[in-house]
Amino acid sequence: MTVRLEADTVGMLLTDVSRLLRSAFDRRINAANLGVTPGEARALIQVAVNQRIKQADIAIRMGIEPMTLSTYLDRLEALGFVERIPDPSDRRAKNVVATPAADGVLLDIRTHVRALMDEVTGGHDAAALEVLRLSLKMMRDNLHDLDRNPAQAAVPGPTQAQATAQAEATATADRTPS
Numbered sequence: 001m002t003v004r005l006e007a008d009t010v011g012m013l014l015t016d017v018s019r020l021l022r023s024a025f026d027r028r029i030n031a032a033n034l035g036v037t038p039g040e041a042r043a044l045i046q047v048a049v050n051q052r053i054k055q056a057d058i059a060i061r062m063g064i065e066p067m068t069l070s071t072y073l074d075r076l077e078a079l080g081f082v083e084r085i086p087d088p089s090d091r092r093a094k095n096v097v098a099t100p101a102a103d104g105v106l107l108d109i110r111t112h113v114r115a116l117m118d119e120v121t122g123g124h125d126a127a128a129l130e131v132l133r134l135s136l137k138m139m140r141d142n143l144h145d146l147d148r149n150p151a152q153a154a155v156p157g158p159t160q161a162q163a164t165a166q167a168e169a170t171a172t173a174d175r176t177p178s
Contacts, residue, residue: 014139021120028112034105035079039064041109043072044098047082048106052095054087081105 006012026038036044046058053061059069073096076082081102087093098106121129 021116024116024120025113028116029109032108032112034108036076036081036105037072039068040072040076041105043069044076044081044102044106045109047076047096048098048102051097052085054090054093054095055084056093058096076102 025042029036029038029041034041042062043058046061047053050057050061055069055073056066058073059066062069073082073084077084079101080099082096083099084094084096087095124132
């Protein structure tokens with residue numbers, strides 16, 4: 001028998017919503033002709049939200065390779081939208097800041113994101129959206145805690161497969177004549 005997993009668990013729903021939201025965002029940014037790619041727009045958003053953020057931290061937040069981010073930042077820097085500045089605490093690292101030239105494109109991106117989110121969250125009242133926002137923040141915080149404490153992420157006790165194997169072994173041992 002093949003094990004069937006549930007499709008509408010919180011984890012599966014979050015994964016689906018994240019993938020669909022990213023695709024919708026990409027289509028919106030491409031259609032808007034803002035002069036930046038969706039990847040560049042996401043990088044610029046991260047810089048604007050987290051001023052003076054290290055390049056490595058942006059890549060982690062975006063879930064992309066540092067080299068991919070570097071390509072995005074090279075283009076954003078050529079457009080005058082970001083600047084790389086030395087990190088005062090680590091001379092090997094660069095921090096990234098948005099420049100005033102990015103304000104126009106950031107406002108355009110925000111307009112498109114807000115319109116998209118109005119469509120995505122249609123049918124939810126303000127109270128439901130606030131509960132959802134707070135729940136997602138709590139999940140994010142819990143995941144950050146797991147990242148900081150990898151030992152906590154380890155599965156406590158046997159996995160289901162291990163427990164099943166142990167139960168089968170015990171049942172077999174019980175049936176074996178002494």
